[in-house]
Amino acid sequence: MITKIISVSLRHRLLTAAVALAIVSTGWYSFSKLSIDAFPDISPNLVQVFAEVDGMAPEEVEQLVTRPTETAMRSIPGVEKIRSISSLGLSTVNIYFSDSTDIYLARQLVAERLKTAEENIPEGAGLQHGLEIGPLTSGTGKILAYYMDAGDRDIVETRTLHEWIVKPGIETVSGVAKVISQGGYLKQYEVELSPEKLLAYGLSPLDVSQAIKDNNVNIGAGIITRGSEEIVVRTIGRVNTAEEIGNIAIKSADGKPVLIRDAGEVKSGKAFRRGVAILDGKSEVVAGGVYKAHRANSFSVISDLRKRIDELNDTLPEGIRIVPYYDQADLITGSINTVKNALIIGLVLVSIIAFLFLSNLRNALIIVCSMLFSLLFGVTLLKKAGMSGDLISLGGMAIALGMIIDAAIIIVEKMQTAVNTSCNEETLKQGILEAAQEVGRPIFFVVFVIAIVFLPIFTLGEVEGKMFRPLAFAVVATMAGSLIYALLISPLLFNILHRFDKNCTGHAPGKYLAPMLNLYESLVRKAVIRPGRMVVICLIILILGVTGFMRLGREFIPALKEGTINCFVYMNPNVALDEIRKVCTEISRIAREVPEIKNVIADIGYGEIGPHMHHTNYGCITITLKKQPFWKNGRSQEEVILALDEKLSNILGVSISFSQPIAHEIDELISGAGAEVVIKIFGDDMEQLREMARKVEQAVSGVPGASDLQVEQTDGQTQMLVIPDNSALARFGMNKRDLQEIVRQALTGTVAGEVFEGQQSFRILVRLDRRFQENQDAIANLLIKGPSGEHIRLGSLAQIKTLTGLRQISRENTRRYISVLSNVRGRDVGSFVADARRAVSQANILSPGYRIEWGGQFELQQAANRRLAIVIPITLVIVILILCGLFNSLRLALFIVLNIPLALVGGVFGLFIFGENVSIPSSIGFIALFGIALTDGLVLINKFELLRDRSKSIIDVTIHGCRSKFRPVLMTTLTTVLGLVPLILSTGTGSEIQRPLAIVVVFGLITSTVVTLFVMPTIYCLVENRWPRSPVNQ
Helix, strand or coil: CHHHHHHHHHHCHHHHHHHHHHHHHHHHHHHHHCCECCCCCCCCEEEEEEEEECCCCHHHHHHHHHHHHHHHHCCCCCEEEEEEEEECCEEEEEEEECCCCCHHHHHHHHHHHHHHHHHCCCCCCCECCCCEECCCCCCCCEEEEEEEECCCCCHHHHHHHHHHHHHHHHHCCCCEEEEEEECCCCEEEEEEECHHHHHHHCCCHHHHHHHHHHCCCCEEEEEEEECCEEEEEEECCCCCCHHHHHCCEEEEECCEEEEHHHHEEEEEEECCCCEEEEECCCEEECEEEEEECCCCCHHHHHHHHHHHHHHHHHHCCCCCEEEEEEEHHHHHHHHHHHHHHHHHHHHHHHHHHHHHHHCCHHHHHHHHHHHHHHHHHHHHHHHHCCCCECHHHHHHHHHHCCCCCHHHHHHHHHHHHHCCCCCCHHHHHHHHHHHHHHHHHHHHHHHHHHHHHCHHHHCCCHHHHHHHHHHHHHHHHHHHHHHHHHHHHHHHHHHHHHCCCCCCCCCCCCCCHHHHHHHHHHHHHHHHHCHHHHHHHHHHHHHHHHHHHHHCCECCCCCCCCCEEEEEEECCCCCCHHHHHHHHHHHHHHHHCCCCEEEEEEEEECCCCCCCCCCCCEEEEEEEECCHHHCCCCCCHHHHHHHHHHHHCCCCCCEEEEECHHHHHHHHHHHCCCCCEEEEEEECCHHHHHHHHHHHHHHHHCCCCEEEEEECCCEEEEEEEEEECHHHHHHHCCCHHHHHHHHHHHHCCEEEEEEEECCEEEEEEEEECHHHHCCHHHHHCCEEECCCCCEEEHHHHEEEEEEEEECEEEEECCEEEEEEEEEECCCCHHHHHHHHHHHHHHHCCCCCCCEEEEEEHHHHHHHHHHHHHHHHHHHHHHHHHHHHHHHCCHHHHHHHHCHHHHHHHHHHHHHHHHCCCECHHHHHHHHHHHHHHHHHHHHHHHHHHHHCCCCCCHHHHHHHHHHHHHHHHHHHHHHHHHHHHHHHHCCCCCHHHHHHHHHHHHHHHHHHHHHHHHHHHHHHHHHHHHCCCCCCCC
16 A cells, blocks of 8 residues: 555655645745743633622622622532632622633623522612623733833823733733733822711711712703704713812702812812832832733734834833833744744754764755645644644754654665665666655555554543643654655655666765674674673662652653742732732832842732732742753752742741743642642631641741742631621611711722713712721711711610621532642652642641642642553554554564563663653653653564565574664664754743753653664564464464
């Protein structure tokens, strides 16, 4: 069949050439249109629902808002998990859908259930905007952040400019899902009422709010006809200034109007805020975070954002401009450059090896073209599959670089050897067909086996699957391209390039290869005559390899150096926003003194609802590092973090931890908390949960490697309770709802309308004078007008007391939990978790009805290992069955599989030498090695079997077969190794992820090649001599 395909390609040259040109052209076009990103989108199918609730404590938020929302959502088809956080004035519900659920359908289903949820939320709960669905973006979708450099301009004015000019301008860029504002103050109009004046006029705050609503409206009065014209009638009643608000009449007393300004003060003010942004520890700024839309091309969106920012800067008032301080484009560019450089260097090295071994420039050119063709074919399939070109997928192509020319090397080397000295067109064609007949079938099975061994990666689930399936797809796609090239294109090119040769001497090995070949033959002869030594050496190596593997550390993926550090600051839950602002300002100032740091932006709390929100006792300080060539001290990023940690260790009253932007977001996606290891204690009683969490923290603190250890802050929030006195209320003819509304009006206020200034609008807030918020006594002395007009102290109607309550309540699938968070330093995560589990288990912490779950990156690694432990053996069985089908012999299939264990041992030795841990990338390296090790053995055993028909001596067959396959085996090994060496030596962005994989393959290939060239012939000769097969079985 394969010979017929090659024959057809030689007969129809123009058609074959046209197909090749079409594939190359499509590949080049696909490459130009390929979406470029740093990583594959690993976000789960997540829909977020937010609710802002005026001043409501976490307990009430959980009971009145979060629970009804969870109840409405949990029966939606495809929902796998629901996580929620109920905190002061905010409910966040995260609904996770299965990967098979279309995200747009999921959002539609959630939107339909919002109405049901809102109907079950009690009226008067104080929802500001109802239940809101979060933006359609990915968990790692924050692609750019900026601040407004406004000099000495008023911060309110700057925030106003941002909200009405900058933010809309950026959100209109294609591919932007949302811009989250941070820092500054929103402008608002404030009506601060005097309780004494209200009582004197017999008014309540509700009367004032209603007066504003009744006197701040424009109504269309319809259309009238006047002659031949139609005239639109408008009634203008909206207020435009603070003065006009103050002149609104509330009522008339003794024939005189009582105006709003008579009952209080009207002014332009600042809205209550929950977030601050600070630049370089010096000044407060207005900042913004840009989140990309789902499946948007990050690189393209960032490029368009930069253009839009330049356009906006040209239109902004003098002295104010937008300055980006975090940009994923640098990470994307760095990652892609790492892979690109590895591809280019690998391409050059492989080309040199091909020329040196073949001693023929034209044949070397055929092999080099196979790399370009296969890569373009792979890019085409990558684009068709909707995948992006990123560190993982393009890295897969870099890893496959040496493998994709194996098929071309095998067939070109055989064609070069098969062509006789008489090189007329007929004999040339006959030599090509003879070569195809001998190696065409093995080539097909070589590529097929490599594709099969990558199947386990396609079975990985959730985050690890989304991250590494593109790598496996890229490898399989490029290998498919290499097969097409080897069987269709390379015979045609060989025929075209050699058809005018007068003689063919290119089949002889190069002058440097002949001595190596003679030495190799001598060594193989000694090995097959005395096989015992070889068997003993193999057993020793295997024992050392297994022992070494057991001692290697474990982790999910190596930490990627993003070039940006996140410093997280936690303080007491009661801390005021101004106090944590001072602390973060000091931390930013200290950080700015580190010479490797370029700039520092501190985000405290949250500016508006959106992804990754935190409260006002939490600060995220984004530290942008200079490019490493400008680092004077020669320190690594880890050393910079340690130096910074040491500088900040003297700051009292804070808990500090470090991460990186994308790494932190991935941690939050995995476990719902931004730490490498998350220990969740589930139960019902928050007090017991806190006690158990503290015991877990104490147990884990003694485990070496524990860093940034802390219990999630769920309590410590000071609360003032206003508890109505039922008898007092009954005595004055009042009800609880009236009292609660009065307290809310006094402390929080109510929005009574808007003031439009051109295209901008600002809310009108009505509340009592701020002096009534100063302390508990002031609130208790607040005078309230009773139903009969009497003046009643609030303290006479309710008990007012202060206590410590909850800060937030976290839930997962309706069960409450508290998390203990820890990062790991100085050791691998896998062994740390094993020791921590042991320590917690020995502490005997849990009470009946409570349970512990361990989460974090290690959880993904364990899940992947469990899945691979099932799938890899199944894959091995499939491969053995395929080999049995190829050779009609189980014995020969096992000979080939014999290559695998010693190849894996080489990978283990490589990880040991470079100090790497066993991770998902290194595991993929072992899987790749699995396939590569099989291919060399397959080719060699196939040659032995072909020679069995021509010679009766097993030793002669073995020696002759080894000699004829020495060059292709050595070439395929060297090309694969040299194609991966650039990834091992690279220090660019993303090299941390590719390096373990490349190390495993390179060192595994070294031992695999030794096995192929020495061990396999020895075992083959030994077994075939002692237990010869019958002629039928042969």
